Amino acid sequence: IVLGEREEVHLQDGASINNVTVKDKAYYVPIFSIIRNLLSDEKFATHIFNEKLFRKTADGVYSNYCDSTKFKQHGLFSDKTKISLRIQLFYDGMGTTNPLRGHASIHSVGVFYISFENVHEKYSFNFQKVHLLAMINTLDVKTYGFDVILRKITDDIKILETTGIPVEIKNKGTVQIFGSISQFCGDSLATNEVFGLVENFSRTEYCCAICYGNIQER
Secondary structure: OEEEEEEEEEEEOOEEEEEEEEEEEEEEOOHHHHHHHHHOOHHHHHHHHOHHHHOOOOOOOOOOHHHOHHHHOOOOOOOOOOEEEEEEEEEEEEEOOOHHHOOOOOOEEEEEEEEEOOOOHHHOOOHHHOEEEEEEEHHHHHHHOOHHHHHHHHHHHHHHHHOOEEEEEOOOEEEEEEEEEEEEEOOHHHHHHHOOOOOOHHHOOEOOOOOOOEHHHO
């Protein structure tokens, strides 16, 4: 995804060359491709189509999002006639250089990941369950914001929520797969950054996104 352009000074044979135009880019992995690739794996498809067999909770016990009233009233997730993926979206910053050698902020990258909550909980901490969705340089975030990346994500999610996408699955033929975001995860800095909230926690009266706890009560 081309965000814009900037001018850089490049060196060639020890001489400076000014006004070299460089494109600012972000990278997005189409979520449809991720879903189709995962469902081509027989084990993953088995988890999706047989989720009820291993997800059993006693009445009145809340073990995960599926036991909540909000889930049971969700327009898509409560529709038992559809195969719906519950998408967990993560965002965090990632340094690509040794932080002790300087220039860490220049080479810092903001990364979006997704995982699917339909699979068994025992795989929740398996890195193979987490999939790269998008990357953007944190300096570009300050210049262009998240709009371009988030628009790509939300456009695809809207299609999953409404019409779904056809996916070829072994022994089942073509199946219409739906999905929606069930959860957004990130630390305080990451969530505030994505949602456009204050990123300086030392100067805010309220330091928690859940309650009204203030700095003095920490």
